[in-house]
Amino acid sequence: MSARTPEERIPSQWEEITAADPGHSMWYVERFRAMEAQGKDIVGEARLVDAMLGRGGRILDAGCGLGRLGGYLHDAGHVVVGVDVDPVLIHVAEEDHPGPTWLVGDLAELDLPARGVEADFEVIVCAGNVMTFLAPSTRESVLAGFAAHLAPTGRVVVGFGADRGYEFSQFLADAQASGLTADLLFSTWDLRPFTEDSDFLVAVFSRAH
Known part of the structure; x- marks a missing residue:
């Protein structure tokens, strides 16, 4: 996935928020x-991920x-790589x-092999409403990047709330178009069933074959 030049790159909504309020990250x-x-x-999200694989699993x-x-x-006991577009948050992660491995990076241009990191994650977790902070035009690129960084039997877990500008139905369609197959849908990170009235979605995907 070729990176855009700084002039071409589309900032995420999170970057727009922190540009307008430099104190927001802290x-x-x-x-x-x-x-x-x-x-x-x-x-709570991490406990779900921990239950999905044995010790020493590779997690993004x-x-x-x-x-x-x-x-x-x-x-x-897992091998973890963390990526975030916000250098302030990455600095805190490194300190705390x-x-x-903590990396500053744009999920829309995810190419970890180019940075010396193997792209064979057993689980990719995207929590904290991250999907809703992306620039809308980059959502499919982010999901396709997840699919490209999965091990053959790896899984992607994404969670975010309703009424945040990204309809669940559109998200699931974007994921399918990006090479991911939805295997399980929940309404909470403690695995309560997802219904049409749910105000939160936790989706577990595998890579389409």
């Missing part, structure tokens, strides 16, 4: 630090943010969760 970090200090569960945390999921999964 506000986001402190929000999760406060939740953790209050004893709230901030790694796509849109890893401050490393809350990738850090947990590394401590659980040493061990995984």
Whole structure:
């Protein structure tokens, strides 16, 4: 996947938010630090991923943010690579969760082999409403990048909420067009069934063959 030049590159909605408010990234970090200090569960998504593979699994945390999921999964014994477009969040991940490979990068131009990282992940997790912070025109490119970075029997897990500008039906159609097959749909990270009235979607995909 060839990278666009800086002039051609389409910024994500997250980048537009942080450009307008340079303090937003650290506000986001402190929000999760406060939740953790209050004893709230901030790694439920990671527990689901941990249950999907044995020790030493290769995991891509796509849109890893401050490393809350990738850090947990590394401590659980997995090999973790985290990618996020926000250098502030990647710096926090490196400071708070040493061990995984943390990379600044645009998911719409994902090409980890070009950066010396093997593209054979057993699980790719994309949590935290990351899909809804992408530039809409790049969504299929991101999903196709996930498919290209999967091991042959690997799986992609994506979760995001409704009413955030990306209809679930369109997302599932985009995923299918990008080479992914939807295997399981849930309404929560603790695996409650997905229905037409669900206000959250957790989708598990495999690579189409």
